[in-house]
Amino acid sequence: MRANCWEGAKHVKVETVPDPQILNSTDCIVKISTTCICGSDLHLFNGFVPTMEHGDIMGHEFMGEVVEVGKNVKKLKTGDRVVVPFPIACGKCYSCKKGMTSLCENSNPNAHIAAAIMGHSPSGVFGYSHMLGGFAGGQAEYARVPFADFGPLKLPDSVTDEQAVMLADIFPTGYMGAEMCDIGPGDTIAVWGCGPVGQFAIASAKLLGAERVIAIDRFPYRLRLARERAGADITINYEETSVMEALRELTGGRGPDGCIDAVGLEAHTPGLVGLYDKAKQSMRWENDRPGALREAIMSVANGRTVSVIGVYSGFIDKFPMGSLTNRSVTIKSGQCHVHRYMQPLLDRIERGEIDPSFVITHQMKLEDAAVGYDIFTHKDDECLKVVLKTGH
Amino acid sequence: MATQQAPNGTRHNGSDGATHRPMTNAPRSWKGAPEHYSETPDWKDGTTKFLGWFSIGLGLAEIFAPRQVAKLVGISDEDEYVGTLRQFGVREIAAGLGILTRPKPTYWLWSRVGGDAIDLAWLTRRLRDSEEDNDSTKLLAAITAVLGVTALDIIQGTKLTSEKLPSTGHDEGSFQVGKGDDGTVRLEAQVTVGASPAECYEFWKNLENLPRVVGHLESVRTLGEGRSHWKAKAPAGLSVEWDAEVIEDRPNEYIAWHALEHEQVDNLGSVTFVPAPGDRGTEIHLEMEYHPRGGAIGARIANLFKKIPQGALMMDLRRFKQLIELGEVVQSDATASRKMPHPAQPNATNELKSELRAQ
Numbered sequence: 115m116r117a118n119c120w121e122g123a124k125h126v127k128v129e130t131v132p133d134p135q136i137l138n139s140t141d142c143i144v145k146i147s148t149t150c151i152c153g154s155d156l157h158l159f160n161g162f163v164p165t166m167e168h169g170d171i172m173g174h175e176f177m178g179e180v181v182e183v184g185k186n187v188k189k190l191k192t193g194d195r196v197v198v199p200f201p202i203a204c205g206k207c208y209s210c211k212k213g214m215t216s217l218c219e220n221s222n223p224n225a226h227i228a229a230a231i232m233g234h235s236p237s238g239v240f241g242y243s244h245m246l247g248g249f250a251g252g253q254a255e256y257a258r259v260p261f262a263d264f265g266p267l268k269l270p271d272s273v274t275d276e277q278a279v280m281l282a283d284i285f286p287t288g289y290m291g292a293e294m295c296d297i298g299p300g301d302t303i304a305v306w307g308c309g310p311v312g313q314f315a316i317a318s319a320k321l322l323g324a325e326r327v328i329a330i331d332r333f334p335y336r337l338r339l340a341r342e343r344a345g346a347d348i349t350i351n352y353e354e355t356s357v358m359e360a361l362r363e364l365t366g367g368r369g370p371d372g373c374i375d376a377v378g379l380e381a382h383t384p385g386l387v388g389l390y391d392k393a394k395q396s397m398r399w400e401n402d403r404p405g406a407l408r409e410a411i412m413s414v415a416n417g418r419t420v421s422v423i424g425v426y427s428g429f430i431d432k433f434p435m436g437s438l439t440n441r442s443v444t445i446k447s448g449q450c451h452v453h454r455y456m457q458p459l460l461d462r463i464e465r466g467e468i469d470p471s472f473v474i475t476h477q478m479k480l481e482d483a484a485v486g487y488d489i490f491t492h493k494d495d496e497c498l499k500v501v502l503k504t505g506h
Numbered sequence: 507m508a509t510q511q512a513p514n515g516t517r518h519n520g521s522d523g524a525t526h527r528p529m530t531n532a533p534r535s536w537k538g539a540p541e542h543y544s545e546t547p548d549w550k551d552g553t554t555k556f557l558g559w560f561s562i563g564l565g566l567a568e569i570f571a572p573r574q575v576a577k578l579v580g581i582s583d584e585d586e587y588v589g590t591l592r593q594f595g596v597r598e599i600a601a602g603l604g605i606l607t608r609p610k611p612t613y614w615l616w617s618r619v620g621g622d623a624i625d626l627a628w629l630t631r632r633l634r635d636s637e638e639d640n641d642s643t644k645l646l647a648a649i650t651a652v653l654g655v656t657a658l659d660i661i662q663g664t665k666l667t668s669e670k671l672p673s674t675g676h677d678e679g680s681f682q683v684g685k686g687d688d689g690t691v692r693l694e695a696q697v698t699v700g701a702s703p704a705e706c707y708e709f710w711k712n713l714e715n716l717p718r719v720v721g722h723l724e725s726v727r728t729l730g731e732g733r734s735h736w737k738a739k740a741p742a743g744l745s746v747e748w749d750a751e752v753i754e755d756r757p758n759e760y761i762a763w764h765a766l767e768h769e770q771v772d773n774l775g776s777v778t779f780v781p782a783p784g785d786r787g788t789e790i791h792l793e794m795e796y797h798p799r800g801g802a803i804g805a806r807i808a809n810l811f812k813k814i815p816q817g818a819l820m821m822d823l824r825r826f827k828q829l830i831e832l833g834e835v836v837q838s839d840a841t842a843s844r845k846m847p848h849p850a851q852p853n854a855t856n857e858l859k860s861e862l863r864a865q
Binding site: 207226244247251 | 698700785786787817818820821824827828831832833834835836837838839840841842847848849850851852853854855858862
């Protein structure tokens with residue numbers, strides 16, 4: 115089959131590789147119709163995530179048709195049209211039973227590598243480095259999906275591929291980001307980053323009843339989409355306005371009631387602080403550039419929550435711990451426990467509350483994946499979300 | 507090492523294999539450090555301690571009575587020299603305190619040697635400086651005395667540098683795990699499994715099941731009467747074999763075994779089952795230890811076990827957890843491959859591990 119493979123920093127290539135096969139009795143094989151490039155794939159693409167190897171198949175947002183099931187698969191059948199959640203989860207361990215599927219205790223066969231880097235291991239993830247399992251990803255014609263009866267969600271015909279594939283990661287991730295802010299009546303939520311996940315965090319904050327949502331980015335086309343499609347009430351271009359001052363002014367000096375970091379480890383920060391982080395990151399003295407996170411912590415109202423859904427890989431520098439402790443600020447974070455959000459969010463799509471395909475700006479063939487990575491990483495052509503179609 | 511002298515205060519199993527220390531049968535997570543981790547080894551013999559006290563004595567004299575010291579070694583008590591002697595005094599006290607307070611003061615002994623060199627250079631310069639009002643006889647005597655102390659410092663420093671800490675001699679309360687300099691390989695790991703202690707014990711009570719999860723074991727065959735034959739994997743398709751016996755077996759709680767005394771491999775192992783709090787199931791604590799038996803073959807065998815990476819036992823226990831909770835071991839495209847490392851892409855069928863090909 116054809117698959118998009120990582121071939122070193124800034125280099126991906128669609129190659130011919132062996133077809134996947136059933137490895138465990140609860141696996142299924144999915145013939146992929148639609149797959150996406152995620153913002154977090156750009157961190158792999160740019161070489162910021164350790165334990166990648168040449169030839170790794172990328173991609174963790176995909177959907178398609180079940181074409182083969184293992185002997186212990188009971189519910190799923192060949193021919194079912196499914197979307198696959200990006201965390202791999204067994205459904206039987208303590209964490210899965212508690213609904214924390216991105217912390218599945220059984221799905222990462224390289225848990226010792228993750229534990230060496232992070233203390234303990236999260237779940238395995240499709241196409242996201244060897245420390246998260248070494249699972250082949252979904253930017254391919256086929257994928258092997260473990261725990262077929264627990265992960266993949268069967269889709270009704272009324273939902274399009276372009277809507278459904280957003281349930282694999284970014285819609286649930288944005289939704290969980292908003293949910294972690296414990297939004298109540300009158301709350302103002304600020305969202306750093308108007309990439310696809312940021313757009314869904316904005317839209318979800320509105321769905322969850324936020325009084326006002328403030329969106330922060332530096333690209334006018336992303337801010338425009340945040341206002342026009344995601345439902346942001348106010349947008350701030352951080353290259354033109356001081357974010358902290360603007361937020362204070364907009365909230366009567368209180369600060370936003372919830373701050374969502376949908377940026378992650380490659381934040382662009384203007385001025386000297388930004389240079390400092392860039393220099394330290396390039397010399398590997400810190401893994402991540404936490405500009406957005408620092409600002410979110412300093413900005414949030416006393417006693418409220420900073421919700422971190424942007425991806426961080428390792429260690430950061432100049433963390434404003436004093437602001438956190440003295441002002442009773444809570445930080446919540448996590449890779450999205452996608453399994454518990456897929457059905458409720460599918461219901462919202464079916465009820466017409468949201469059409470998540472609004473983030474898609476580019477659709478191309480799987481064969482052109484390298485072009486997709488290039489324009490997405492450079493934000494060329496007002497790129498926000500790239501969807502790849504296989505030739506099936 | 508067979509020839510190694512055990513330092514004062516450390517218990518060391520040595521290479522005679524005559525005594526097995528009991529494996530800890532209580533999980534450390536809640537009962538604290540077992541006895542053998544709480545000993546602080548002291549590497550200092552009488553001479554080293556003498557050098558420590560000597561440093562402090564000399565340092566005190568140089569700081570509080572520099573003029574008398576100057577007189578004793580035959581130097582005129584000019585202010586410049588008095589100042590220098592006081593500085594030397596500070597250095598001496600630092601070295602003395604270092605030697606007396608550190609369990610293994612190798613660094614401080616060598617710092618004394620450096621200090622001796624400075625003293626000698628300074629005294630020699632005073633001797634050759636004929637214009638100064640110095641007593642050359644007393645100076646020569648002082649230089650000779652310093653040379654003597656220097657020799658002692660070098661002897662003690664060399665001794666401590668060449669002596670290695672055995673793996674059991676960790677700092678108080680620390681949980682260092684790993685590969686000791688005497689060739690001991692110590693592995694341990696813990697996992698919490700969503701099943702009762704009885705369900706978990708069921709798997710381990712038959713030692714023949716161990717190779718299903720413990721990666722570095724090839725096979726275990728039970729021989730009856732608590733005895734078993736073990737085979738561990740070694741590089742280049744070789745294997746190491748030994749006979750072992752169960753030394754303790756408390757159903758649903760604890761199993762311990764060790765290699766028989768005449769074997770080339772001195773192996774100890776234990777697995778403890780502790781009910782986890784709440785509805786979390788059972789904590790499994792696995793410990794395995796390999797000591798070389800001495801001799802060239804023993805050392806070579808020990809080297810094989812040293813190649814077991816840290817974290818391997820953790821994955822062994824996670825495989826056990828998968829067997830209990832899922833009924834099979836989870837594979838990814840990378841781990842299913844016979845050839846490692848393998849990229850995260852599907853294998854050609856003939857490159858799959860044999861047990862997966864068979865399915």
